[in-house]
Amino acid sequence: MMKDITLGQYFPGDTVIHRLDPRTKILVMIAYIAITFCVQNFWGYIVLAAFIVISITLSEIPPVFVIKGLKPIMVFIIITGLFNLFLTGGEVVWQAGVFKITKEGIRFAAFMVLRLTFLILGTSLLTLTTSPISLTDGMYRLLKPFSRIGLPAHELSMMMSIALRFIPTLMEETDKIMKAQAARGADFENGSLVQRAKAMIPILVPLFISAFRRADELATAMECRCYNGGNGRTSLHELKLEHRDALAGVCMVLILAAVIFLNIAVK
Amino acid sequence: MDTIIKAENLKFEYRNDETDEVTEVLKGVSIDIKRGEFVAVLGHNGSGKSTFAKHLNAILTPTAGRVSVCGIDTADENKLFEIRRRVGMVFQNPDNQMVANIVEDDVAFAPENLGMPREEIRRRVDNALAAVNMSAFSKHAPHMLSGGQKQRIAIAGVLAMEPEIIVLDEPTAMLDPAGRREVISTVRRLNRELKMTAVLITHYMDEAVSADRVIVMDSGRIVMDGVPSQIFPQVERMHSLGLDTPQATELAYLLKKSGFNIDGTVLTVDDCISEISELWRNKVGADD
Ligand SMILES: Nc1ncnc2c1ncn2[C@@H]1O[C@H](COP(=O)(O)OP(=O)(O)OP(=O)(O)O)[C@@H](O)[C@H]1O
Numbered sequence A: 001m002m003k004d005i006t007l008g009q010y011f012p013g014d015t016v017i018h019r020l021d022p023r024t025k026i027l028v029m030i031a032y033i034a035i036t037f038c039v040q041n042f043w044g045y046i047v048l049a050a051f052i053v054i055s056i057t058l059s060e061i062p063p064v065f066v067i068k069g070l071k072p073i074m075v076f077i078i079i080t081g082l083f084n085l086f087l088t089g090g091e092v093v094w095q096a097g098v099f100k101i102t103k104e105g106i107r108f109a110a111f112m113v114l115r116l117t118f119l120i121l122g123t124s125l126l127t128l129t130t131s132p133i134s135l136t137d138g139m140y141r142l143l144k145p146f147s148r149i150g151l152p153a154h155e156l157s158m159m160m161s162i163a164l165r166f167i168p169t170l171m172e173e174t175d176k177i178m179k180a181q182a183a184r185g186a187d188f189e190n191g192s193l194v195q196r197a198k199a200m201i202p203i204l205v206p207l208f209i210s211a212f213r214r215a216d217e218l219a220t221a222m223e224c225r226c227y228n229g230g231n232g233r234t235s236l237h238e239l240k241l242e243h244r245d246a247l248a249g250v251c252m253v254l255i256l257a258a259v260i261f262l263n264i265a266v267k
Numbered sequence B: 001m002d003t004i005i006k007a008e009n010l011k012f013e014y015r016n017d018e019t020d021e022v023t024e025v026l027k028g029v030s031i032d033i034k035r036g037e038f039v040a041v042l043g044h045n046g047s048g049k050s051t052f053a054k055h056l057n058a059i060l061t062p063t064a065g066r067v068s069v070c071g072i073d074t075a076d077e078n079k080l081f082e083i084r085r086r087v088g089m090v091f092q093n094p095d096n097q098m099v100a101n102i103v104e105d106d107v108a109f110a111p112e113n114l115g116m117p118r119e120e121i122r123r124r125v126d127n128a129l130a131a132v133n134m135s136a137f138s139k140h141a142p143h144m145l146s147g148g149q150k151q152r153i154a155i156a157g158v159l160a161m162e163p164e165i166i167v168l169d170e171p172t173a174m175l176d177p178a179g180r181r182e183v184i185s186t187v188r189r190l191n192r193e194l195k196m197t198a199v200l201i202t203h204y205m206d207e208a209v210s211a212d213r214v215i216v217m218d219s220g221r222i223v224m225d226g227v228p229s230q231i232f233p234q235v236e237r238m239h240s241l242g243l244d245t246p247q248a249t250e251l252a253y254l255l256k257k258s259g260f261n262i263d264g265t266v267l268t269v270d271d272c273i274s275e276i277s278e279l280w281r282n283k284v285g286a287d288d
């Protein structure tokens, strides 16, 4: 059951989108997020929608997968939408007791919902098309220049890749401990919230102890393999920018230009 | 053959920071290990085997005495990585020695740390995976592999340093019999074909039988040192040190003790069978 939880749900493939340099994808994503916040009218969202639809098509990922990314955050989107709908002042179009809906409210709520939806769609497309390893790699390369001013770029990426490495191991272990405790009569499904939380303690304690032991052994093993922090370290993987990366950049600039133009042109 | 590992009166103690109590774990270990030798280290729990192993690549340094590896003193801090790249160390739990979640990235870890150029890392990763017969798994995730396969990846991870010595601290303790065979035959092949010096710490006597030399440790000292056929037939001595002997040797010992005229130095099941059939034939011959 614990094994079902996957991190960043990577959907392997070999399409243009998959093959883009992770640095490009991260930067495009940052630009995309900025653009979603720039958009001031519905035409802008049509541009973004076109971008998303084309990207999903190119990535050959079944659209349901991308849309599934919205599920966990749906409640949040709806609540945000409702708040904006009812709590924005202005020209009243509908009223029932204390509840009133204004023209501005409708507009605000729609924008908010669209903005969040596009944010989630974009980021899940990123994690679906980029393996956690290359995401880490890309992040490291992007942050590396900042290590001069004290940003621990190597440490951050090392921490992230070790975390990724140990998530399945610890999941498996949690599963084993839960089964062992259940065999001794522990009950994780029934009872009040407090009772269930209490039932978790006998799982967490051995899990933590084992995690510390693992960390200790891993540190020794890393030292044995000449680990000495990030200094002078090289990498097996080569990140190379290709034509397609330039193309992705140009697309982003065009989208930004289009959105700004639409903001000015359509009032 | 020249000496590759030399320990001279090596002593090591742990100091408990709270009580200031000092435990002496190694109490004067002296040993010469020759280039290309396959040495098995035995000893009951807590006899100091792991502590000794950690002195071979400067994870620990002696409190007193000296250890030198390939002519380099392990206490020389400037030569730390010179030593570690020459001595590959493999531990018991394969899960806790892997850093990356793709096999080839994990094997690349050491050469990356050593700052090697990309082509050289590639070459070493491919060679190391081929040496442990795991080339087909280079893109796999380690947690999907069997125990024996994981441990072979851990071996490949140290082979990527192209070490002269490989030290294995109970590498088979967590494996099933099939996994144990995979790992031990890999180590043996590295020793025979690549002439790598191997130090194998183990609790399994049948793994020690095929070594060139067996060392037995007891409370921080080396108490026995010799070829397997000298060490194992001393069944009573081994028992008094809290150790078993290979089942074949044990059986021969018991038969001998019960008055049968059998060679007590047999180590393998095959030898034991031929000895017993010989005994049987003689007995049948005598009865006729
Ligand atoms: N970090 C430590 N602090 C204090 N004492 C330690 C430490 N590590 C090991 N010891 C002690 O040193 C002794 C030898 O330990 P070591 O791990 O070398 O034994 P071993 O022969 O490898 O045993 P095993 O067969 O159980 O692996 C033990 O008595 C142990 O309690």
Ligand SMILES: [Mg+2]
Binding pocket: B049, B050, B051, B169
């Ligand atoms: Mg040990």
